[in-house]
Amino acid sequence: MNGSSEQAVGLDRTVRFGEVQYDFHVRSGTSGRSDLRTRLTELDADRFVLVADTGLPEELMQAVELNLGTVAPTTVVRARAAESEKNLTALDRIAEQALESGITRRSVVVALGGGVVGNLAGLLAALLFRGIRLVHMPTTLLGMSDSVLSLKQAVNSSCGKNHLGTFHAPVMVWNDLDFLRTLPADEIRSALCETIKNVLGIVPEHYDEVASLLRTDADYTPEVLGRFIDLCVDAKSAVMRSDHQEKGEALILEYGHTTGHAAELLTGGRFRHGYAIGVGMLAAARMSRRLGVLDLSDEHAHRELLERNGAPTQLPPGLLTDALVEVVRRDNKRGYLPGTPGTLDYILLEAPGRAHRPGGRMITQVDEETVRAGIESVLHDQRSLVVA
Amino acid sequence: MNGSSEQAVGLDRTVRFGEVQYDFHVRSGTSGRSDLRTRLTELDADRFVLVADTGLPEELMQAVELNLGTVAPTTVVRARAAESEKNLTALDRIAEQALESGITRRSVVVALGGGVVGNLAGLLAALLFRGIRLVHMPTTLLGMSDSVLSLKQAVNSSCGKNHLGTFHAPVMVWNDLDFLRTLPADEIRSALCETIKNVLGIVPEHYDEVASLLRTDADYTPEVLGRFIDLCVDAKSAVMRSDHQEKGEALILEYGHTTGHAAELLTGGRFRHGYAIGVGMLAAARMSRRLGVLDLSDEHAHRELLERNGAPTQLPPGLLTDALVEVVRRDNKRGYLPGTPGTLDYILLEAPGRAHRPGGRMITQVDEETVRAGIESVLHDQRSLVVA
Numbered sequence: 044m045n046g047s048s049e050q051a052v053g054l055d056r057t058v059r060f061g062e063v064q065y066d067f068h069v070r071s072g073t074s075g076r077s078d079l080r081t082r083l084t085e086l087d088a089d090r091f092v093l094v095a096d097t098g099l100p101e102e103l104m105q106a107v108e109l110n111l112g113t114v115a116p117t118t119v120v121r122a123r124a125a126e127s128e129k130n131l132t133a134l135d136r137i138a139e140q141a142l143e144s145g146i147t148r149r150s151v152v153v154a155l156g157g158g159v160v161g162n163l164a165g166l167l168a169a170l171l172f173r174g175i176r177l178v179h180m181p182t183t184l185l186g187m188s189d190s191v192l193s194l195k196q197a198v199n200s201s202c203g204k205n206h207l208g209t210f211h212a213p214v215m216v217w218n219d220l221d222f223l224r225t226l227p228a229d230e231i232r233s234a235l236c237e238t239i240k241n242v243l244g245i246v247p248e249h250y251d252e253v254a255s256l257l258r259t260d261a262d263y264t265p266e267v268l269g270r271f272i273d274l275c276v277d278a279k280s281a282v283m284r285s286d287h288q289e290k291g292e293a294l295i296l297e298y299g300h301t302t303g304h305a306a307e308l309l310t311g312g313r314f315r316h317g318y319a320i321g322v323g324m325l326a327a328a329r330m331s332r333r334l335g336v337l338d339l340s341d342e343h344a345h346r347e348l349l350e351r352n353g354a355p356t357q358l359p360p361g362l363l364t365d366a367l368v369e370v371v372r373r374d375n376k377r378g379y380l381p382g383t384p385g386t387l388d389y390i391l392l393e394a395p396g397r398a399h400r401p402g403g404r405m406i407t408q409v410d411e412e413t414v415r416a417g418i419e420s421v422l423h424d425q426r427s428l429v430v431a
Numbered sequence: 432m433n434g435s436s437e438q439a440v441g442l443d444r445t446v447r448f449g450e451v452q453y454d455f456h457v458r459s460g461t462s463g464r465s466d467l468r469t470r471l472t473e474l475d476a477d478r479f480v481l482v483a484d485t486g487l488p489e490e491l492m493q494a495v496e497l498n499l500g501t502v503a504p505t506t507v508v509r510a511r512a513a514e515s516e517k518n519l520t521a522l523d524r525i526a527e528q529a530l531e532s533g534i535t536r537r538s539v540v541v542a543l544g545g546g547v548v549g550n551l552a553g554l555l556a557a558l559l560f561r562g563i564r565l566v567h568m569p570t571t572l573l574g575m576s577d578s579v580l581s582l583k584q585a586v587n588s589s590c591g592k593n594h595l596g597t598f599h600a601p602v603m604v605w606n607d608l609d610f611l612r613t614l615p616a617d618e619i620r621s622a623l624c625e626t627i628k629n630v631l632g633i634v635p636e637h638y639d640e641v642a643s644l645l646r647t648d649a650d651y652t653p654e655v656l657g658r659f660i661d662l663c664v665d666a667k668s669a670v671m672r673s674d675h676q677e678k679g680e681a682l683i684l685e686y687g688h689t690t691g692h693a694a695e696l697l698t699g700g701r702f703r704h705g706y707a708i709g710v711g712m713l714a715a716a717r718m719s720r721r722l723g724v725l726d727l728s729d730e731h732a733h734r735e736l737l738e739r740n741g742a743p744t745q746l747p748p749g750l751l752t753d754a755l756v757e758v759v760r761r762d763n764k765r766g767y768l769p770g771t772p773g774t775l776d777y778i779l780l781e782a783p784g785r786a787h788r789p790g791g792r793m794i795t796q797v798d799e800e801t802v803r804a805g806i807e808s809v810l811h812d813q814r815s816l817v818v819a
Contacts, residue, residue, distance in 0.1 A: 130523070131519050131520075131522060131523035131526065132519075132520075132523060134519060135518070135519035135520060135523070138519065138588055138594075138595055139588060139589055139590070142588045142589075142590040142591070142594055143590060169597060170595040170596060170597060171594065171595060172594065173583060173585065173596050173597055173598060174597065195561060197561065200526055200527055200530045201527055201530075202527070202530040202531060203530070206526075206530055206559065206560065207526055207558040207559060208558060208561050209557060209558060209561055209562065209597050210561060373533075
């Protein structure tokens with residue numbers, strides 16, 4: 044993180060999705076810690092269960108544990124931040140640990156980590172006594188700008204991502220930008236692919252601003268990171284306000300995720316989530332172009348933001364079209380529409396900010412040949428042919 | 432089941448809890464099967480996942496599988512109906528089997544069994560793709576008259592019952608009274624303890640009717656069983672209509688469950704659920720009497736219904752007060768109120784149909800000495816002393 048223009052960032056807002064609302068705080072600098080204690084005290088919890096990523100720097104984990112501990116007895120449960128461990132077995136283990144520590148309905152689950160830990164802790168909070176309070180303390184930019192803004196708490200099955208879950212809102216999200224200091228540049232870039240998705244899918248009026256802020260070295264000031272996060276909250280709030288179960292308008296948040304999830308699954312999570320979504324958007328853009336619903340310039344607009352972000356525009360080596368198509372077939376969006384043989388369900392754009400809606404719904408049943416062409420356009424070492 | 436006055440029973444009603452509503456059908460006789468096919472066809476499912484109790488008569492299971500199979504492809508998943516297997520590990524297994532079979536958002540989970548299978552299948556439906564449709568086909572009287580009328584879908588942890596779960600409503604409940612033909616008398620009696628709970632807690636105006644219908648041999652006609660089920664739906668609907676998350680008025684449904692759950696847990700489920708709840712109500716009645724809020728005649732009214740039902744009025748041998756109190760301490764109601772040292776949370780009655788509400792809430796913080804006295808009054812071979 045760029046330390047040259049170091050100023051404390053303090054941003055407080057309320058996020059509203061339908062009937063759900065929660066406090067969303069962004070902080071940097073030491074004064075943030077005492078603000079945090081004040082907020083935690085207001086929760087009047089009889090215990091905290093801190094679900095912490097095993098990969099966090101030990102001093103960060105201990106600082107948070109110490110901070111929570113001054114407010115209420117705190118149980119620490121560790122979880123590995125790997126997609127392969129985001130499953131019911133891991134959930135079972137952390138649930139048992141939480142229950143053995145004497146957790147009650149008045150306790151609060153605190154998720155300290157990225158998306159995987161946030162999801163495990165979120166599903167834990169959703170299921171314990173049929174729902175107790177949840178606080179997110181994301182330690183990654185992706186967490187701050189994306190995963191904590193979803194009310195979906197889910198784990199994977201061996202058949203696919205996020206197949207098992209439910210909706211559960213946090214009572215508070217606490218984003219400490221100082222947590223991002225030690226993040227590798229790749230992780231910042233990966234997270235910003237979701238910001239790019241929001242720009243392309245929801246708030247294209249911020250295209251120029253975001254294009255000018257993005258830098259391939261990913262060395263941002265806290266102010267700029269705060270701006271990206273704020274913009275993501277705006278975009279996500281806009282679509283989720285009246286659709287917090289993500290069945291209609293909010294489907295746009297899944298833009299790029301169909302091919303993206305398949306790539307993540309087939310690489311066992313080695314291809315970063317944001318990168319997979321970025322390449323997934325390029326594949327979707329190519330499909331839209333082939334179907335004649337998206338302009339060439341708009342396809343280029345996808346590529347430009349990804350390149351300014353220093354993110355890949357191709358899938359990693361070794362992925363094959365057949366395998367990707369097979370996983371897409373099992374994708375968890377299946378079933379929104381009656382399946383039509385020979386087609387696959389995709390979310391496509393007609394232009395930035397405007398989804399394609401055949402028959403009024405945001406799902407397009409894309410013929411398999413077009414799907415293959417879209418996927419092949421982002422395969423490693425495949426020349427990206429411009430279609431007529 | 433008494434076959435002397437064999438007539439087909441056909442009862443259709445809509446159950447409403449808050450914003451939730453679903454169809455509730457009771458049938459006996461062969462014409463019920465084709466009615467079932469009609470209803471299933473209306474669901475327009477692309478697949479059924481039949482979660483079936485391993486202990487069911489094989490011909491019953493196959494008949495249902497065949498019936499479903501005429502409507503849509505049907506995957507059968509078996510689950511053992513034991514409290515010790517109602518956990519996240521079993522859920523994980525059946526979820527994997529369901530997903531491998533190609534289940535989608537348009538599929539329907541069908542629960543064929545008693546409370547344990549209903550809960551496993553219910554939580555499966557709640558979590559698959561964050562919620563797909565659920566049909567209950569209870570095969571026990573307890574299922575028909577109690578468990579399917581709860582929207583709570585939960586599994587046990589090693590620390591206690593139903594610690595992990597969520598709310599999910601079925602789209603339909605199909606009660607085929609013919610399923611009850613092979614049930615042991617003890618299971619009928621056990622189920623009727625929940626009916627008794629409903630009479631004592633919610634609909635005391637049916638006390639005389641129920642007292643006259645109950646028989647210690649448990650040999651009932653389909654008409655009488657249908658009447659018991661109908662009465663339970665009435666009672667449960669009355670309290671849950673505006674409280675389907677069971678946090679306020681519907682807490683009365685937990686009457687007798689505090690001591691009852693502890694007895695179930697400590698006997699590893701060998702002491703039947705309904706029997707445990709029946710004895711739990713007697714213990715609670717004794718506590719109420721000691722606290723001076725319930726009359727002697729009302730305590731006797733508890734005992735009279737249980738005895739007419741042929742149900743036990745004592746815990747099984749070997750259970751100790753200390754162990755029961757320890758489990759109650761960890762009961763899943765903890766946390767409704769700030770814990771007060773030396774007291775335990777109970778639901779108590781002032782009279783049939785009238786809960787005790789100190790401070791306006793249906794939870795009473797009972798001092799440990801009174802809890803022990805209540806529990807000791809139902810211990811095996813303990814003379815049930817009348818307190819002054």
